[in-house]
Amino acid sequence: MSTRELARTLLDEMPDNDLIYLVAYMQSLKALKGAEIPNAKTQAAIDEVDSMIRTGEGEHFEGSTADFLAQLAAEG
Structure with a gap:
C-alpha cells in the first residue's frame, strides 16, 4: 500500500x-x-520588532501612510 493509499484509508x-x-x-x-x-x-x-512589541519600547506612529512618508521625507 502506498503512502497516499494509506492516507486515504x-x-x-x-x-x-x-x-x-x-x-x-x-x-x-x-x-x-x-x-x-x-x-x-x-x-x-523581525527580531527587533518582536522585541519592541514585547517590551513596549521603540517609536510608534499613528496616522496615515502619507503623513508617515511626509515625516520621513522631512527627517531626510
Whole structure:
C-alpha cells in the first residue's frame, strides 16, 4: 500500500468532527512549502520588532501612510 493509499484509508476512518484538525494541519504544511526563509538581515529586523512589541519600547506612529512618508521625507 502506498503512502497516499494509506492516507486515504486513514482519512476514511476518521470521524467528521476530527477532520477540521487534519485540514488545518494540511493547510499549514502546504503554506510552509512556499514560504521563504528570511536572510540574516531580515530576521534581525523581525527580531527587533518582536522585541519592541514585547517590551513596549521603540517609536510608534499613528496616522496615515502619507503623513508617515511626509515625516520621513522631512527627517531626510
